[in-house]
Structures are given as C-alpha cells and as structure tokens.
Amino acid sequence: MYTGLIASRYASALAEFSAANGDEERTYDEVRRLIGLYRRDRSLRDVLFSPVVGDEAKLEVLRGAFGRPMSASLEGFVRLVLRHRREHYLYFMFYSFTDLYRRRHNIREALLVTAAPVDDRFAGRVCRAAESRTHGEVRLAREVRPELIGGFVFRMDDVLIDASVAAQLKLLRRKLGCKPNRIV
Template identity: 25%
Template sequence: MSISRIAVRYATPLLELAEERKVTDAVKEDMASFSTLCESSHDFLLMLKSPIIQNLQKSEILKKIFDGKVNELTATFLDIVTKKNRAKFLPEIAKAFISLYNKKMGYQEAQVTTAVALDAELKAAFEKLVTEITGKKPLLTEKVNPELVGGYTLQLGDQQIDESVRGQLRDLQLKFQKETI
C-alpha cells in the first residue's frame, strides 16, 4: 500500500473525530505545527523513521515535545499511531490531514513561483486567478526562483500553469525540434 493511501486512511478518521468533537481548527493547527517541525528538523524526522528506536521511546519523546502544547485529541492520536508502529508515516499523515481539511473547508492550495517576490497587488491578482480557475478560496504560497527570468508558474494540486520565460523558451525549443525532424 502506498504511503499516501496509508496517510489518508489515518487522516480521514482523525478529521471526522475532530469535527465530531468540534476541535477541527485546533487539530489542523496542531498538524500544521507538526508538519513544520518535520520539515525544519531533520533529526526529528530521522527519529520518527528510525527502526532502532522503540515505539514506546518514540511515544515518550512525542509526549515530552507536545504535552500541553497540542489539543488532547492530537496528543492521543500521535500516541496511538506511534504505538501501532506507524510513527514513520506521521509526516505524511499530517500533510494528508491538512489537505483533507482544506478540501472540506473549500480552500485550494496553490503555489506560485516567480523570479522576484510578489507585491500585494500581484498576490491579490494570483489569488483571484486561483479562485476563477477552481471556484475555491485560495491558500497561496509564494516561491522565488531567479532562474525563471520572468513570468510565473502556478501549481494547483496536480495541475501546473507555466507562463514563465523559461517555459516559453522550452516550448519554442521543442517546436523547432519537431519541425526539423
């Protein structure tokens, strides 16, 4: 079974239980914080994925880190998943939870990559574009890549819109290669 399917299998009931207990926003924030910790701390990620560290030790480490800082449901969930030998999947479960939450709340995650940082006017224009394309409220993240030279790329889930100078040059190159063959 793929990691993403496992992650969704764990994230879905967590979301349902959070809704039932009316703590969805708190659990979402906990999962976002957990995801950020996984991205920022390579050592933490290695600890979760280590087959050498016992599940009870991992559970104790997570309790020490998160005790009193996360919702009770989140703490219980982390403990259960860890004791069931699934701690290595926690980073993916957190991302799956956030994705399911955003989908349920009508948000569309989007990433715009440009050669320079966006000002407020351009950011608003991209948010409007995402809303027009998807019909959902945008959650826009920005990325700067000077190699684009100009233009932008917009990632909406598995769809990508490439309006960058680099992308247009690549398209021209492919067109000329086809014509010479």
C-alpha cells in the same frame, strides 16, 4: 495492509475525532507544523522509529519538538498510533489528514513563482481569479526564481500555467531547432 490504506483510515479517524472535539482547525495547523518538524529533524524520526524508546518517551519528544502543548485531539491520536505500533506511518497519516481537511473545507493550495518579487496586490488578483474558478479558498504561496527571466509560473492541483520568458525561449529554441538548415 497498504501504507495508503492505513494512513487514510487513521487520518479519517483523526478528522472525525477533532471535529467532534471542536478543534479541527487547531489540529490541522498543528499537523502541518509537525509535518515540517518531521521533514527537518532527522533525530525526531530516529526516536519515533526506535524500538528501544518507549511510547511515553516518544510522546515527550514530540511534545518537546513541538514547543507548546498539543491539542487534546492530536495528543490522543498520537497515543493511539503509538499504542498500535503504527509510528512508521505517522508522516503519511498527517499528509492524509491535511488532504482530507482541505477537501472537506474546499481549500486549495497554489504556488506562484515569479522572476522578481511581486506586490501583494498582484498576488491578491491571482488568488481571487483562482478562487472564482474553484469556488473555494485558495492559499497562495509565493516563490522567486530569477532563472525564469520574466513572467510567472502558476501551479494549483493539476493545473500548471507557465507564462515565463524562459519557457517561451525554450519553446522557440525547440521550434527553430527542428527545421533543417537550408544552404543557399
């Protein structure tokens, strides 16, 4: 089977199961947290992929890394994944679940990159403008990159708005560099 197909089927099952149990939002938050743990902690991945470590020990390691009790839906899901020996796909399942949850609840994630920190009022205006176009909720993440010199870069789904000074300078250099030099 294909990784994407396995991940999407298991993610759909987790979405249905957590919705039926009434803790879909909590499961979504926990899955997002586990994605971060999975990325940062190499030893967690090593334990999950180890054929020597048993299912209960793997579950205990996940619980310990999580730091608090998991929801019943998520714990049941992880048990199912471990029982079917699909732990190698767990990361992809989590990503598929978060994508499915966002689509079901019309949530978009956006990134606003600026050269200097911006106040909450400006970020709120950008967020409201994006929400009016998407007719859904937009969760805006902010990032500061001084190399932009000025302006901003906004990215949401497949939309990229690059209104930075650095991009304008790059475009200007490209336009000026394409013309042959005239010697008078």
